[in-house]
Amino acid sequence: INKIDKPNANLVRTQSSLIEHGIYIEGMGGDISWVGISAKAGTGVAELLDLLLLTAELADFKSDVTVPAYGKIIEGKLDVKRGNTATLIVKDGTLRAGTFVVSGKSFAPVRIMEDWSGKAIKEAGPSEPVGIVGWNIVPKVGAPFKTVNTKKEAEIYTEHFVDTSKAGGSYQSDLPTIPLLIKADVLGTIDAIKHEIVKLASDRISVRIIDAAVGNVTAGDIQNVSATQNAIIVGFNVKVERAAQDLADRLGVEVKTFTIIYELGEWLGTALTARTPRKEEERVTGRVKVLKNFSGQKNLLVLGGRIETGTFGMNQHVRILRREVDLGRGVIKNLQQQKSNVQQITEGEFGMQIETRVEVAPGDHLDAYDTVVI
Numbered sequence: 001i002n003k004i005d006k007p008n009a010n011l012v013r014t015q016s017s018l019i020e021h022g023i024y025i026e027g028m029g030g031d032i033s034w035v036g037i038s039a040k041a042g043t044g045v046a047e048l049l050d051l052l053l054l055t056a057e058l059a060d061f062k063s064d065v066t067v068p069a070y071g072k073i074i075e076g077k078l079d080v081k082r083g084n085t086a087t088l089i090v091k092d093g094t095l096r097a098g099t100f101v102v103s104g105k106s107f108a109p110v111r112i113m114e115d116w117s118g119k120a121i122k123e124a125g126p127s128e129p130v131g132i133v134g135w136n137i138v139p140k141v142g143a144p145f146k147t148v149n150t151k152k153e154a155e156i157y158t159e160h161f162v163d164t165s166k167a168g169g170s171y172q173s174d175l176p177t178i179p180l181l182i183k184a185d186v187l188g189t190i191d192a193i194k195h196e197i198v199k200l201a202s203d204r205i206s207v208r209i210i211d212a213a214v215g216n217v218t219a220g221d222i223q224n225v226s227a228t229q230n231a232i233i234v235g236f237n238v239k240v241e242r243a244a245q246d247l248a249d250r251l252g253v254e255v256k257t258f259t260i261i262y263e264l265g266e267w268l269g270t271a272l273t274a275r276t277p278r279k280e281e282e283r284v285t286g287r288v289k290v291l292k293n294f295s296g297q298k299n300l301l302v303l304g305g306r307i308e309t310g311t312f313g314m315n316q317h318v319r320i321l322r323r324e325v326d327l328g329r330g331v332i333k334n335l336q337q338q339k340s341n342v343q344q345i346t347e348g349e350f351g352m353q354i355e356t357r358v359e360v361a362p363g364d365h366l367d368a369y370d371t372v373v374i
Contacts, residue, residue, distance in 0.1 A: 005038035063126035068147040069095035073103055076138040077186035078214040084135035088145055096123045099147045100154040104161055106139035107154035108132050138214050141187040175206040176277050179228040181221055182212040185237035196265035205276045217255060222247040230275045282369040286310025290364045301354050312345040312368045319367040320358045330356030
């Protein structure tokens with residue numbers, strides 16, 4: 001449980017929240033080990049490491065260091081000086097220099113291999129994080145990797161790889177769509193941005209991520225979205241190349257970069273709200289029961305009624321209901337109470353003129369409403 005150094009930190013409340021979400025921890029009726037830490041101050045980190053070691057020992061994890069290494073990608077980025085780099089963690093086997101690692105459509109020769117501190121190493125065993133430089137494209141975070149002996153094997157694997165996560169992934173939505181392109185310094189940040197976008201979900205607009213990649217915003221990115229209306233490009237810890245900015249200004253593409261993730265989320269929320277189509281909504285202000293139909297000219301009825309709820313006002317529109325069935329609409333043209341013209345009725349019986357094509361009968365109800373744009 002992180003951030004215990006914050007002034008408003010409340011371990012008991014956090015523990016209770018975990019239980020409410022079905023996570024039963026030790027000391028609170030469960031068997032899930034936990035420790036309170038502060039990543040900022042370093043408090044509890046030693047205890048966390050001891051707990052991890054103890055948990056692993058009790059689980060009796062085993063690995064075979066003789067087999068070719070496999071594991072998962074835990075980070076990836078485009079280093080301006082070194083090119084495409086990725087950090088991976090070996091789950092089993094031993095990763096050795098001279099082989100090739102492949103993950104999805106990405107592969108890299110194991111020439112430059114570094115440990116967690118940036119020190120060059122020749123091999124890495126299970127549970128070790130390793131930095132690999134020289135990928136053809138940055139691999140996806142969370143994707144599995146395996147090792148092969150030759151570049152030819154790596155190329156064959158990537159050529160025949162099928163991304164099953166995109167199976168049946170044709171994009172369809174009846175909502176107005178805002179195209180979004182994301183550029184960031186590392187792949188992990190892209191996942192965080194996507195998480196922020198999920199929070200902005202709306203029943204009136206849809207966000208479609210047309211691309212998400214590491215690196216600076218380029219002219220190619222601008223061209224990629226320029227044909228779509230209302231497109232947005234957001235960048236995190238990256239720069240907008242001069243040619244890209246000039247092209248964006250010329251084509252009217254909105255580009256914004258950030259260094260703080262919550263500021264990106266707030267700005268994106270505002271940008272999406274500005275692009276959300278407005279719609280009209282009818283808000284009922286009052287209901288009247290029709291007591292009598294006195295007379296009427298063509299499309300103009302003189303009625304007597306009694307207000308049941310809310311208010312009736314001059315020039316409001318009304319829905320005409322008979323046993324809750326909507327018969328049609330009308331407009332209030334005149335209101336009289338105690339033989340005086342009034343602008344609004346809030347209680348009692350009164351007379352009114354309604355402009356409508358509907359034949360209104362005693363017992364019908366009239367709902368007055370205002371139309372608002374939201």
